[in-house]
Amino acid sequence: MPLLEIKNLHVEVEGKKILNGLTLTIKKGQVAAIMGPNGSGKSTLAYVLAGKANYHVTEGDVLLDGASILEMKPDERAAKGVFLAFQYPVEVPGVATMTFLRTALNAQRKTRGEGELSTPEFMKLVRDTSAHLGVNQEMLRRPVNVGFSGGEKKRNEILQMAILRPRLAVLDETDSGLDIDALQIVAEGVNRLRSPERSMIVITHYQRLLNFIVPDVVHVLAKGRVVKTGGKELALELEAKGYAQYVDEAA
Amino acid sequence: MPAVQETVEQVRRIDVDQYKYGFVTDIESEKAPIGLSEDTVRYISAKKNEPEWMLAWRLEAFRRWLTMREPTWARVDYPKIDYQNAYYFSAPKKNALASLDEVDPEILRTYEKLGIPLREQEILAGVVRPEGERRVAVDAVFDSVSVATTFKAELKKAGVIFMPISEALREHPELVKKYLGSVVPITDNFFATLNSAVFSDGSFVYVPAGVRCPMELSTYFRINEKNTGQFERTLIIADKGAYVSYLEGCTAPMRDENQLHAAVVELVAHDDAEIKYSTVQNWYPGDADGKGGIFNFVTKRGDCRGARSKISWTQVETGSAITWKYPSCILRGDNSRGEFYSIAISNGRQQVDSGTKMIHLGKNTTSRIISKGISAGKSNNTYRGLVTAHRKATNARNFTNCDSLLIGNQCGAHTVPYIEAKNSSAVFEHEASTSKISEDMLFYCQQRGMSAEEATALVVNGFVKDVLQQLPMEFAVEAQKLISISLEGSVG
Numbered sequence: 106m107p108l109l110e111i112k113n114l115h116v117e118v119e120g121k122k123i124l125n126g127l128t129l130t131i132k133k134g135q136v137a138a139i140m141g142p143n144g145s146g147k148s149t150l151a152y153v154l155a156g157k158a159n160y161h162v163t164e165g166d167v168l169l170d171g172a173s174i175l176e177m178k179p180d181e182r183a184a185k186g187v188f189l190a191f192q193y194p195v196e197v198p199g200v201a202t203m204t205f206l207r208t209a210l211n212a213q214r215k216t217r218g219e220g221e222l223s224t225p226e227f228m229k230l231v232r233d234t235s236a237h238l239g240v241n242q243e244m245l246r247r248p249v250n251v252g253f254s255g256g257e258k259k260r261n262e263i264l265q266m267a268i269l270r271p272r273l274a275v276l277d278e279t280d281s282g283l284d285i286d287a288l289q290i291v292a293e294g295v296n297r298l299r300s301p302e303r304s305m306i307v308i309t310h311y312q313r314l315l316n317f318i319v320p321d322v323v324h325v326l327a328k329g330r331v332v333k334t335g336g337k338e339l340a341l342e343l344e345a346k347g348y349a350q351y352v353d354e355a356a
Numbered sequence: 357m358p359a360v361q362e363t364v365e366q367v368r369r370i371d372v373d374q375y376k377y378g379f380v381t382d383i384e385s386e387k388a389p390i391g392l393s394e395d396t397v398r399y400i401s402a403k404k405n406e407p408e409w410m411l412a413w414r415l416e417a418f419r420r421w422l423t424m425r426e427p428t429w430a431r432v433d434y435p436k437i438d439y440q441n442a443y444y445f446s447a448p449k450k451n452a453l454a455s456l457d458e459v460d461p462e463i464l465r466t467y468e469k470l471g472i473p474l475r476e477q478e479i480l481a482g483v484v485r486p487e488g489e490r491r492v493a494v495d496a497v498f499d500s501v502s503v504a505t506t507f508k509a510e511l512k513k514a515g516v517i518f519m520p521i522s523e524a525l526r527e528h529p530e531l532v533k534k535y536l537g538s539v540v541p542i543t544d545n546f547f548a549t550l551n552s553a554v555f556s557d558g559s560f561v562y563v564p565a566g567v568r569c570p571m572e573l574s575t576y577f578r579i580n581e582k583n584t585g586q587f588e589r590t591l592i593i594a595d596k597g598a599y600v601s602y603l604e605g606c607t608a609p610m611r612d613e614n615q616l617h618a619a620v621v622e623l624v625a626h627d628d629a630e631i632k633y634s635t636v637q638n639w640y641p642g643d644a645d646g647k648g649g650i651f652n653f654v655t656k657r658g659d660c661r662g663a664r665s666k667i668s669w670t671q672v673e674t675g676s677a678i679t680w681k682y683p684s685c686i687l688r689g690d691n692s693r694g695e696f697y698s699i700a701i702s703n704g705r706q707q708v709d710s711g712t713k714m715i716h717l718g719k720n721t722t723s724r725i726i727s728k729g730i731s732a733g734k735s736n737n738t739y740r741g742l743v744t745a746h747r748k749a750t751n752a753r754n755f756t757n758c759d760s761l762l763i764g765n766q767c768g769a770h771t772v773p774y775i776e777a778k779n780s781s782a783v784f785e786h787e788a789s790t791s792k793i794s795e796d797m798l799f800y801c802q803q804r805g806m807s808a809e810e811a812t813a814l815v816v817n818g819f820v821k822d823v824l825q826q827l828p829m830e831f832a833v834e835a836q837k838l839i840s841i842s843l844e845g846s847v848g
Contacts, residue, residue, distance in 0.1 A: 179799060191803075200815060212806045
């Protein structure tokens, strides 16, 4: 059974139709890139998977392990293993990053009926994970994303992903706002998490990120549906020729 | 249902379902005739068997009050109060009790329901708790009279006087006469003057020189009777080198009519003395549409009269329909210190206008203000503060930090700081911030696995932790619970 099946998905945001019969299947362990021009519905797809309010599904379904998740709250989906690395991570003033991580992890474990992690277990997990991502103790003491640089915010997203160990990670334009060094650190963090048990959807405008996170499959999105699917070479082709032909086709 | 709409609906449902203390105790009471006149004042004074000077003092206040106008400068909006349509004195029948056993069992049950242990043995049983040896002496005020004070004997051994102020007037008239009105004079303001005329009970504390009060002192105020105002008067004196920590808690039944609460608290700290005064205020806030609730107009002031004295106010304000309250410090003694730590939460249609005044008169006086306002629902929350250094207040120092947190889109947070320095050596710092628990922030937390309630609690706890740390330990846990209850249903 595929991990994720998106069937003929139609989504409206504030009365405007954004997704128009999107169909997509993600296999277990697969890394799928989703590319497309501005306004093609990439971020909408990410938010709908995570369950953001005001994204109204008017038709179609989203199945995780064969069961629909559309009626689930965002936190229930998270406990099932859906993780979204935000394009614009949100600031949470007054809450230390370490506290945030621990609250999130324990909340997920509680929902799944697992026990809370002890303090030493948790500290060890964070220490081991953060070192690879160049996240130091000082950053973990700061309030979540408050005053973080663009690179720090994205590293923090990947750190959360590494701690929460999702089964489906959706990376929404994780490359935006990163210089090449920061991009490499983030990509290495993501690659370290590739596993037969974990699928990823990597959303990006640019082929550049895919040099570092090499996808198994590339889907092109235009006007709210998948218009082309291919191997990693498709990304190079898009880089050379642009999206124009697909946008016209979809219209 | 989309979260925004859900939020709106949940906010609509709050308060009514969540105010846990809204029950009424069915008990016979003895009331003064309705309305307010010199006769009412005489009635109260006679009921209390007060000395002649006390009646004269009350009457002077009453005559003064007749010439005064209700202040309108606060950012609160409420229907005109009809002062003639209220009872100014209500007491459970058969008072003058010799011991706790004579207290009406209905009243004891009320306090039990509220989680206030009045029976000393119950408190003593609490000592077995692993955390420690700390005990709390309680004075319980039911409507207009004090019904029970615990641990009197043990406090007496330490030389500490802790009793209802009506009793102190009989047993220690010289102390009451010396200090009453010396911090908040009868002419002070409309509500304080009204209180001076009709106050019925409250607590009196005197800690003699050099004594560290052996336990926390606490007064629990309960309004039960309908259409009754509560006017309590608290007077705390810490003599040279003394220390006392005092806590007050308040609740009232749910009623459709508004009820008036106009208290006065006076603190006096002599040389090297320290008073720590904590409040957990949870009067009935009214229903979700703003019907009913307590009008809380309170004057609290501490006088750091002696050198190196210290007064610290900590308040957690979650109740009342209207809150009008500015616990202040007069830093008269050289090197004295004033502190104000506040968490003010408003939800539903509550209106809060609260803050502090730090009046620097002596040399090298310091003050610190940490105010955390949380607004949710359709409420309005105003911080109003004055920091002032007079001409002779050389080297006055103040640090103010004033943060507001908004939950949802229909509430308001306002900050009105006044800063006056008449001495060029004064250093005043003011920091302020406003943040919001937005739908985006909640979604971010939920995406990581937290429920909306867990996420809100996480952010709120982070926001208030600096102030909660100031509360005596046994009340900090209580206050934290109260905060989460007051904010329940404020997010979708």
